[in-house]
Amino acid sequence: MSIKLSKTFLLRKLHQITGIVPLGAFFFVHIFTNSKAMSGEKAFNDAVGDIHHIPYLLFVEVFGIFLPLIFHSIYGIFISAEARPNGFDYNYGRNWFYIFQRATGIFLFFFLLFHILNLRFGAIPGLESYGNPVAGNATQAFDIVQAEFRNAGILLFYILGVAATAWHLAYGIWLFAVDWGIVIGEKAQKYALYACIALAAGLFAVGTNAAFAFVRPCGLLPQAFCSELEENKITQPNAPRRF
Amino acid sequence: MSNSNEFKEKKRLTNPPQTVDIKIQRRDKLGENAYWETFTIPYRRNLNVISVLMDIRKTPVTKEGKQTTPPVWDMSCLEQVCGICTMVINGRVRQSCSALIDDLLVSDGGNTITLEPMSKFPNVRDLKVDRTRMFEHLKQVNAWIELDGTHDLGPGPTMSQETAQERYAYSRCMTCGCCLEACPQYHDDNYIGPQAIAQARYQNMHPTGKITIDERLEGLTQEDGITNCGNAQNCIQVCPMGIPLTRAIYETNRDITVNALFGWLRK
Ligand code: SF4
Ligand code: SF4
Ligand code: FES
Numbered sequence: 001m002s003i004k005l006s007k008t009f010l011l012r013k014l015h016q017i018t019g020i021v022p023l024g025a026f027f028f029v030h031i032f033t034n035s036k037a038m039s040g041e042k043a044f045n046d047a048v049g050d051i052h053h054i055p056y057l058l059f060v061e062v063f064g065i066f067l068p069l070i071f072h073s074i075y076g077i078f079i080s081a082e083a084r085p086n087g088f089d090y091n092y093g094r095n096w097f098y099i100f101q102r103a104t105g106i107f108l109f110f111f112l113l114f115h116i117l118n119l120r121f122g123a124i125p126g127l128e129s130y131g132n133p134v135a136g137n138a139t140q141a142f143d144i145v146q147a148e149f150r151n152a153g154i155l156l157f158y159i160l161g162v163a164a165t166a167w168h169l170a171y172g173i174w175l176f177a178v179d180w181g182i183v184i185g186e187k188a189q190k191y192a193l194y195a196c197i198a199l200a201a202g203l204f205a206v207g208t209n210a211a212f213a214f215v216r217p218c219g220l221l222p223q224a225f226c227s228e229l230e231e232n233k234i235t236q237p238n239a240p241r242r243f
Numbered sequence: 244m245s246n247s248n249e250f251k252e253k254k255r256l257t258n259p260p261q262t263v264d265i266k267i268q269r270r271d272k273l274g275e276n277a278y279w280e281t282f283t284i285p286y287r288r289n290l291n292v293i294s295v296l297m298d299i300r301k302t303p304v305t306k307e308g309k310q311t312t313p314p315v316w317d318m319s320c321l322e323q324v325c326g327i328c329t330m331v332i333n334g335r336v337r338q339s340c341s342a343l344i345d346d347l348l349v350s351d352g353g354n355t356i357t358l359e360p361m362s363k364f365p366n367v368r369d370l371k372v373d374r375t376r377m378f379e380h381l382k383q384v385n386a387w388i389e390l391d392g393t394h395d396l397g398p399g400p401t402m403s404q405e406t407a408q409e410r411y412a413y414s415r416c417m418t419c420g421c422c423l424e425a426c427p428q429y430h431d432d433n434y435i436g437p438q439a440i441a442q443a444r445y446q447n448m449h450p451t452g453k454i455t456i457d458e459r460l461e462g463l464t465q466e467d468g469i470t471n472c473g474n475a476q477n478c479i480q481v482c483p484m485g486i487p488l489t490r491a492i493y494e495t496n497r498d499i500t501v502n503a504l505f506g507w508l509r510k
Contacts, residue, residue, distance in 0.1 A: 002510075003461045003503040012470035083473065084430050089334045090477045098427060098475035175474055181497025184490065223389065 015075050016179055018068040019172045022201055030202065031162075034210035038218050038226045041142040049138035069112070082174055097171060104168040111161040120143065127154070146214045155211060164205035170200035174210045256291065256345045259286050263344060264306065264355040265295055267314050268367050277366070281306045281355075292332060292339035292347075293318055313368075316370035323483060326419025330370050331359040336424040336481055339370075361424045376432050377418050380439035385460035388452045400450035413445035413491065415484040422478035422488060432456075434471035435463065437478040441491035447498065457502065460495075464503050469495060 033051065037044040080102040087099050117123040122133030127149035137144060149155045150216055174196040177183040183192045213219035218226035262283045270277045282299045285305045293316075300313040316339065318328040325342040332342050335350045339358070341384055364372035390396070402410075421428045422437045429436050443459040446452035463469045469492065478488045 002506060003457055003464060005464050005503060006466045006468065009464045009470050009503075011470055044248045079473075082428065082430075082433065082471075084427050086425065086427055086477070090480065092475075092477060092480050094474065094476040096428065097421050098473050101473075178474055178493055179470070179472075179496055180499045181493055181495075184493040184497060186489070189489075189493075 011075060012079075014063070014070065015072060016172075017081070017178050019169070019230045020176050022064045022068050023072055024169050024172065027165060027203075030212055033072055035206060035213070037142065037145075037210055037213035038221070040217065040226075042144045045130070045138055045140075048134060048141040052136070073105075073109045080106055101168065101171055101175070104164040107164050108161070108168060111157070111164065113160060115158070118148070126156045127151075142214065145242045149211065158211050159208050162211065165202050166200045166203035166207060170196040170203065173199070248256075256348055259288070259345075260348070260354040261347070262354070263284055263290075263295070265299065265367070266355055266357045267299075267361040268357075269314060270360075270366050271368065273365060273367055278411055280311060286344075286354075288345065290344040291296060292330075292342040292344070292356070293328060294320065295356075296339070296358075314369045324417060326417035326483075329361060329419040330423075331357075331361060331424065333357050336361060338419065338422045338483055341483075353435065361420055363424050363426075363429055364420060372420075374418065374420050377420060377436075378422070378493075380435045381442055383435060383459045384439050384443040385455060386439065386442040388446055388449055389455055392450075392473055402450060406448055408488070409490075410445055410448050412485070412487055413441050413448075415446075416486055417484060418443060419483065421481045421483060425476050425477040425481040427477065428471050433467055434464075435467050435469070437472070437488040437492060440469055441488050441494055443487055444491035444495050447495070456498065460499055460503055463495060465500060473475060479482045486503070 032118045033044075033047045036047040050059075083099070085099045085102075087096050114124065118127060119129060119134045121135070122129045122131050124130060128151075129144050132140070132144060136145050149158070174183075174189075174193055177192055178189060183189050208233055209219035209221060211219075217223055263286050264281050264283050266279060266281045268277050269280055270498060282304075284295055284298050294315060298317055303311050303313040305311055316328065316330065319325045320327075321340045323338045326338065328339045329336060330339050332339060333356060344356065348354060358370060360366045360370045361372050364374055364376070367373050388494060416438060418438065420438075426434070426436060428434050440463065443463060447456050447459055472492055476489050479486075482488055
């Protein structure tokens with residue numbers, strides 16, 4: 001006998017898997033690329049240029065990022081709307097994580113909308129990147145982001161976005177592992193959760209440092225840490241703006 | 244497993260109040276608006292919520308002196324075995340027969356105790372709810388073992404000690420509804436809930452029950468099935484019988500991944 005699967009069942013499973021692949025995997029690649037800013041303007045601009053030369057780029061972008069993202073975020077809002085949070089009456093860690101997963105998801109919906117309009121499409125009026133997005137402008141990529149991040153409010157918003165993504169993804173991996181019956185036992189779940197918390201902290205640290213690398217060479221780390229600094233032309237934070 | 248089962252040194256109420264206020268959410272019948280009434284009863288040692296309700300029933304006069312109808316609630320075993328007396332006490336779901344007033348006053352402070360019916364089931368009257376849907380859920384997952392005829396089938400298959408122990412834990416479910424009440428994903432009967440998942444697991448673990456595992460899993464992959472679980476794990480915290488509900492959910496998730504999601508790979 002084969003088992004009939006309902007629409008909800010399939011959508012939930014698809015929602016869980018799109019969060020890990022491609023979206024989670026993309027986040028790793030994304031902060032890896034961002035971190036190249038630690039080695040200066042040229043390294044970052046080259047990395048952006050390399051992305052522009054990915055074969056079938058449009059196809060990859062639409063099917064690998066935009067469609068999964070739209071599905072994951074919109075269906076995620078539907079899932080969140082089903083929740084009846086009761087953290088104060090049933091004050092348990094996992095219950096708060098449950099609420100937090102939905103809260104970060106909703107925050108990320110708005111954050112990513114802003115982020116994509118801002119740096120991918122240059123469509124947020126009044127900001128430095130208006131009409132001049134990073135995508136398609138590899139040679140100016142670093143400058144564009146730097147001009148944006150000089151605004152402390154924007155930088156802070158991006159750091160919050162990194163924090164929310166790091167947590168949502170790391171806890172999402174835990175949720176995936178339990179929802180697919182990979183991690184079952186109580187102890188195993190506890191250790192898996194510790195690992196995911198460590199992953200969230202790591203992603204947050206790396207992502208935040210990459211953001212700071214646009215306003216200060218090597219980000220928050222001592223400059224000696226980024227060995228190749230001298231070879232690249234570094235735009236100092238107080239250098240004159242180019243556009 | 245649930246902390247509620249651990250033995251805790253009982254804290255005694257050192258300075259008991261003269262009287263205790265019992266605030267009850269009332270409803271005259273299904274579909275009518277709920278309202279609150281407060282009753283004051285004299286304190287004595289070792290009261291529990293049921294004995295307090297019995298006191299109120301004798302003289303149903305509110306704190307303000309208004310004569311009213313006696314509150315309605317369900318009870319039967321009075322020893323936390325049948326589950327029928329479940330209600331929300333000071334914001335948390337539990338059995339009223341085993342809820343001692345002394346404990347409530349110690350843990351929550353003040354001298355008011357709030358009683359509400361469970362919010363996730365149709366409220367028939369006052370503190371009484373209709374839990375038919377939990378039995379519907381058991382039907383949806385075929386929570387039984389098919390036996391053909393009345394003739395002697397000989398001794399049943401043997402089972403490992405571990406399996407027997409885990410099954411024993413699931414067998415203690417008393418269909419009280421605490422797990423559904425505390426589950427943040429369960430409302431308006433949109434989700435089959437941990438109780439039915441645990442009962443499906445209970446039968447799936449049985450060597451004879453295993454034969455019809457697909458039928459049970461099919462009950463759990465429907466629109467209101469197991470994927471609606473959000474892993475808040477409140478259910479295991481509140482289950483008064485200490486049933487390993489989350490283990491049931493995750494073992495079943497594995498069965499579903501293997502049999503339902505990737506079942507086609509074996510075709
Ligand atoms: S699983 Fe526990 S909480 Fe849920 S109905 Fe059964 S006994 Fe009650
Ligand atoms: S683990 Fe699942 S079934 Fe249990 S309370 Fe959470 S959402 Fe409900
Ligand atoms: S009356 Fe049976 S559990 Fe309370």
